[in-house]
Amino acid sequence: xxxxxxxxxxxxxxxxxxxxxAFAVCGRFGLVRNPAARRLIMSDSDPPGEExxxxxxxxxxxxxxxxxxxxxxxxxxxxxxxxxxxDELRSAADLPVGWSDExxxxxxxxxxxxxxxxxxxxxxxxxWKQFLHPPVRRLWQASRTQDRLEIVPEKDDPxxxxxxxxxxxxxxxxxxxxxxxxxGGYSDPSYKARRENAFIVxxxxxxxxxxxxxxxxxxGPKVGAGFDLALxxxxxxTRHYFVVQAGSEAGRQILGEIPHREADxxxxxxxxxxxxxxxxxxGRAMDTTEIKSLLYxxxxxxxWESVAARCLTCGxxxxxxxxxxxxxxxxxxDLSGKHxxxxxxxxxxxxxxxxxxxGGSVRPSGYARYRQWxxxxxxAWIDQFGTSGCVxxxxxxxxxxxxxxxxxxxxxxxxxxxxxxxxxxxxxxxA
Ligand code: SF4
Ligand code: SF4
Numbered sequence: 001x002x003x004x005x006x007x008x009x010x011x012x013x014x015x016x017x018x019x020x021x022a023f024a025v026c027g028r029f030g031l032v033r034n035p036a037a038r039r040l041i042m043s044d045s046d047p048p049g050e051e052x053x054x055x056x057x058x059x060x061x062x063x064x065x066x067x068x069x070x071x072x073x074x075x076x077x078x079x080x081x082x083x084x085x086x087d088e089l090r091s092a093a094d095l096p097v098g099w100s101d102e103x104x105x106x107x108x109x110x111x112x113x114x115x116x117x118x119x120x121x122x123x124x125x126x127x128w129k130q131f132l133h134p135p136v137r138r139l140w141q142a143s144r145t146q147d148r149l150e151i152v153p154e155k156d157d158p159x160x161x162x163x164x165x166x167x168x169x170x171x172x173x174x175x176x177x178x179x180x181x182x183x184g185g186y187s188d189p190s191y192k193a194r195r196e197n198a199f200i201v202x203x204x205x206x207x208x209x210x211x212x213x214x215x216x217x218x219x220g221p222k223v224g225a226g227f228d229l230a231l232x233x234x235x236x237x238t239r240h241y242f243v244v245q246a247g248s249e250a251g252r253q254i255l256g257e258i259p260h261r262e263a264d265x266x267x268x269x270x271x272x273x274x275x276x277x278x279x280x281x282x283g284r285a286m287d288t289t290e291i292k293s294l295l296y297x298x299x300x301x302x303x304w305e306s307v308a309a310r311c312l313t314c315g316x317x318x319x320x321x322x323x324x325x326x327x328x329x330x331x332x333x334d335l336s337g338k339h340x341x342x343x344x345x346x347x348x349x350x351x352x353x354x355x356x357x358x359g360g361s362v363r364p365s366g367y368a369r370y371r372q373w374x375x376x377x378x379x380a381w382i383d384q385f386g387t388s389g390c391v392x393x394x395x396x397x398x399x400x401x402x403x404x405x406x407x408x409x410x411x412x413x414x415x416x417x418x419x420x421x422x423x424x425x426x427x428x429x430x431a
Pocket of ligand 2: 320323377392395397
């Protein structure tokens with residue numbers, strides 16, 4: 001029997017300096033043996049090749065089979081309980097074939113499409129962070145025997161996993177979490193192991209939701225770098241095929257195991273047209289001009305009161321956000337006092353316990369918590385990690401039960417605020 005929560009701490013960034021150093025040195029001198037680890041380092045610097053290939057839609061199962069043959073479990077989009085979520089796929093038939101979505105502030109509905117597109121939807125409530133940075137994870141167990149206490153760290157041996165259907169904004173979110181967990185002064189060994197075991201099959205978007213604003217965040221809808229394979233799904237009246245780009249040696253190897261040929265001009269053009277059409281369909285936009293100074297110089301703006309009056313401080317926005325990374329730890333014991341465990345769990349800056357220090361919460365009001373979340377995402381994140389913490393996926397807008405819209409909140413502060421002093425930084429998006 002377990003007696004819960006003996007000790008609880010908020011933990012913002014994981015530790016492990018030595019591993020970070022080894023990782024960086026290996027990357028710089030090309031000494032990394034694990035190709036996936038090398039890909040992590042390459043993702044920011046080595047653009048994928050220009051070649052495009054084609055395979056027919058009914059060969060998608062061959063891609064899954066090739067990935068499985070190489071020991072990957074394949075996770076990707078599937079329909080469950082009225083939403084498109086990410087889970088293990090047995091075959092291409094598990095994909096959301098013929099489904100699309102309709103999204104607005106506080107609203108998500110699945111809609112039937114008139115075709116059999118496999119990736120004809122925008123992002124749903126899940127993100128890939130659940131596989132790279134699990135919501136709940138045991139860190140260690142301790143057992144007391146008569147004369148000693150034994151602490152056994154959790155063995156972390158994540159399976160090789162292929163992510164099928166990673167969108168451009170999600171790829172940016174993964175790269176942002178790479179900065180949080182792998183670069184700088186600290187490295188998280190659990191994230192690192194999962195990331196090194198990941199094979200990424202990206203998909204260029206052919207449909208934008210009403211809450212998408214990746215174009216204004218310079219994060220989509222076309223995938224840039226950091227993938228193994230990138231697909232563009234082309235559905236025509238008489239033909240259904242994928243235009244494919246390889247982004248790594250591992251990707252070329254997998255592609256080599258399925259029948260494909262070089263794309264001709266009309267196939268390449270069709271794929272390009274799909275992505276540019278999606279870019280024109282963005283439901284929203286965020287003006288990121290000098291956004292850091294804008295937010296830093298408006299801590300007392302009346303708009304924070306207005307948003308706090310609507311915000312339920314439920315934390316949904318942080319749970320669905322693909323870049324939010326904060327965790328807490330909980331220690332649990334059994335009643336005999338002989339066994340204890342420490343668990344890491346996702347936390348949210350919308351809880352009062354998140355900022356609890358010695359006798360009280362630093363942010364007791366919804367005003368302070370919403371301001372903290374948005375100012376961290378769009379301003380302090382730039383100081384910490386060199387990019388915005390927002391990729392424009394729109395999840396926090398769709399899954400907010402009262403439809404609070406981060407783009408609208410920024411605009412409200414911008415339109416009623418005095419112009420901030422000019423900043424040195426050129427880029428406040430994710431270019
Ligand atoms: S902004 Fe919306 S989703 Fe986020 S805590 Fe407030 S009510 Fe919940
Ligand atoms: S803040 Fe909202 S729109 Fe931006 S990345 Fe997070 S969930 Fe997506």
